[in-house]
Amino acid sequence: MMRLQGIAVSPGIAIGKAVVIGQDSFSIPREYVEADAVEQEVARFREALQVAAREIENNRDLVTKELGPKSGAIFQAHLEILEDPKIREDVESLIRNRQYSSEKAVSFVLRQFAEMFRRLPNPVIADRAYDVLDIERHLLRALLGQPHRSLYHLTSPAVVLARNLTPSEVANLDRKMVRGFATELGGPTSHTAIVAQGMGIPAVVGTGPFLTEVSGGDIVIVDGDRGIVIVRPDESTLREYEEEARAIRAFITELEKLRDLPAETLDGTRIEIYGNIEFPHEAALCLQNGAEGIGLYRTEFLYLGRSDLPSEEDHYQAYCEVIRIMGDRPVTIRTFDLGADKVPVQLGLEKEANPCLGLRSIRLALRYLPLFQTQLRAILRASVCGNVQVMFPMISTLAELRQTKLMWAEVMEDLAESHIPFRRDIPLGIMVEVPSVAVTIDRFLDEVDFISLGTNDLIQYVLAVDRTNRNVVNMYNATEPAILRLIHHVIQEASRKGVPVSLCGQMSSHPLHTMLLIGLGLRKFSVAAHSILEIKKVCRSVTVQQCEALAKRALEMDHARDVQALLREQLIKLIPAFSRIM
Template identity: 40%
Template sequence: MGKKLTKKNLVLDGVAVSPGIAIGLAFLLHHDELQVEEEEILPDQVASEVEKFKRAVQQTKEELRSIRRRVSRDMGEEQARIFDVQLLMLDDVMAFDETISAIQDRKRNAEFLFWENLNTAIAAIEASDHAFFRERAADIKDLGRRVLHNLLGIKHLTISGIRSEVVVVSPDLSPTDTIMMHRKNILGFATDMGGRTSHAAIMARSLEIPSVVGLRDATSRVEHGETIILDGNKGTLVIAPDEKLLEHYRAEQRKYLQWSSDLAALRDLPAHTLDHQAIQLHANIEFPDETDSALSHGATGIGLYRTEFLYLSRTDLPGEEEQFKAYKSVAEKMIPNPVTIRTFDLGGDKFSMYLKGYTEANPFLGQRAIRLCLQHPDIFKVQLAAILRASAAGNMKIIFPMISGIEQLRQAKEILGSVQEDLRARGVPIDPDIPVGVMIEIPSAVLVADSLAREVDFFSIGTNDLIQYTLAVDRGNEQVAELFDAFHPAVLKLIKQVVEAGQRAQIPVAICGEMCAEPMATVLLLGLGFDEFSMSSVSIPQIKKIIRSVNMEEARAVALHAIELETGRQIKAYLKEQIGNLHPDFLTADMT
């Protein structure tokens, strides 16, 4: 590891998969250092070599069975099944019988021949064009390593053996590694590879260990034993932090820990204002397994279930059954609380490989979300059927994204109606009165909100897109990102109009998007008349705390005043002052 550049405060960006902040010494966990030498053996050693191999396999089986039991007990049968395939492989002709006959025929050492056999399989699988298959190669390698360790009598270098408190940095983590994590010793983990849906990521979330994956070359930049900072909230890894940065992160960490410990206390308390106005705090989710986190953070519903992930990173489309299972699992876990499911919002910056047609000059103004659905009703219908079937299992609502006018809403509802009729005719159970809503995220929808309101059961404002389309700012574009301002008076006026349209039509208006998780905005939004907020699960306790410390009278006065101010800067300064009076500790460095 020679070629390290000066790397003071070097920040690597990855994908945040499990929240929390870890500060500690790096533990570099490499897997591929295992070298297997080819050795000749004498004819009279064959029998003992075969015996040694059989024992190693037997020992590995026992290990796997015990891990399987542990996983099944701690994490459920679903996760435990990963190990069934590994167990099956140990009985395999290719791995087992052929290694033994090779020992007898070729008179070479067991580890060499076994590894050779496995590598043939691994190489073939890794050559596949499909990530889905390639990932299985990691399972075979994991298994191979295990057997080799037993053959060579090496104590496993796995995280379970780590005694001091460290942040693990590894090219990738196998399912076994992740499972062996002990909360006490492992402060966090960072990997070069992996995505949000890898097994390791899912397990880290359920174990609540801060994790960042997809850091590309972290293992070649981090040195074993040096201090690193892992930010599982933002998805970054900081190498060689200076004292100032360390201090900043220690403060962030304290804040996060404080919140998470308050969480338990807050979870079961209602989100009521001081004068007993009940507010619904819902969670935004993307994956069914995030439902657990939503519940543990005190969400009283799923306010926005994004369904795009089902369509990404694959060349085909998800079938009705697959979607049904995903939606139903969320609906069932949330019973009796509501789940608002958004039909897929592809296009913009998320593309399905299947649907990708031609390159658009302005994808955010192009074939996106409901526009794509109306263009491909056959694909849209599959999702609607899956949602409707799942609606029989819980309290579901459907919401259409990117509606810009009443015609699109009518077309979407017509398609929904035909799917409903079809399912009813086939006797499939569905919720016949499933509420239907629209996302208000395009200024034109705000301006025609009165007519939209007459034909839907609810609205939900998507602030991220509403801001982007109102201010004509692409917030991903660094040149203009500064102009992206949730507190721009124009944005607030539009939001207010939507609330009023909802009140006139007597339909509920919810709000989702990052603005909801902004403590500064909470009092303002309450004052504007919102009683349903949806945000990422981790933000719920914080917002609940604020809600529980204001009364509506106060909030209305704040909103009334704020909306009359002329600039976003003035509005923010005013809100900061107001919330500062309520709760000085809500104002932290990054909100300024």
């Protein structure tokens, strides 16, 4: 039995026979062409460009149809790289000036391009090197007439093992046959990981070298929750995982019975559960799982994976789509949180030494006012379609909040002068994710209609830990005493002033934290769509008194690990089925 630890990127358990896929091996038949054949070779390259573009377009359309625009945008970005004039010019220059064959020129140019990405310090951007190599393979297949690797034509269920899989390869996997996959390379922020999550295929990446020790047909377990890959498991391990998989399926079936029931504690306290969404199509899943509204509608997707800036109409249609799906339920639209690891290429922003503390989010919006005004106009126009709220991210000072509200008022007046209908009574709120706001929250509560704790950023700023840095990510912990005390302080102050408060960070989506947050006074959760039923299950299994006693003990502890142990013990004691995800 061989046990490997990698990076969990898509949850679930997959058990099956291994199909081992090596890297594409392209044998370039000739490296140079005769001088009088140069133009013919250029024409052959251009024809390959068209073939590759059609192949990528088909991937884009297929993935967009099945998984939504988030995953489809990955392949639109591939298409834009393929159509980059610089790449075309460099390849054709090598053919004409050095008499390279098309295959040699394509491989030379795109591997240089990929290496440029690999050298970048930001791991999110560095992972784009795999996208460039995917494009190289498209072009070489077109030039050499070689078909795709045969992993798309499996005849029996299997677990795919590979050195690396590109986004297009994952998107073309047969979900009926591929139970899961594991790769030697890859990271948690890669596009391959995003596509796997969207397709619901259990996946582990970044295990390090192991393919030479695996044979096709070996039984393999991929644990997409813990990031574990087990090759040739012994009987007891295999039996344990099979039982675990059955238990998970049974638990999911049990949770589905809660869809139409309220999130009410055993002693009658009503807890509101809203959904977090990144793309319009996710609203339907939130509704299906019983969400009472959308507590966080992220809008960055409108700017990413495209070469131009979204128009006011693009914004308007995206907002109206969600508002119509949710009916009379509230939809909280967060203005764009661009910058840091979500950098729109259209703005040509200069590289920053510390982007998480730089020009991002509301700071970026107030620097690029026309960009901000376009979004605000669209939100106001869409407000007549339903129950809209607006939330501003990354506010750090009262002056910043007041400047933002002034801009909001100016846009309203512009619309009024143009006789464009909108609602004037839209509630305005802020994300509490910067320590300066959390500490002085009493000053901000007088100027907003609601607040939402954004724990993802709040944790990294309070603890001085970059949550995307693998070297310190183990220090990023939601149960550190300083975090718990800040959350408690914010909730207490909001309650004292009668201002609604929710929590929309990842912390709220994990059932481990539900009892603690209820005990700290939280009565409104905004969670990922797939977590709604789990959080509802916890709410309906406890009393507020139990939760307050738990929170009191947690606040008295000195170490995050002790808090986690306490929460785990109490949750599993209450609902043993949750032991799987602890």
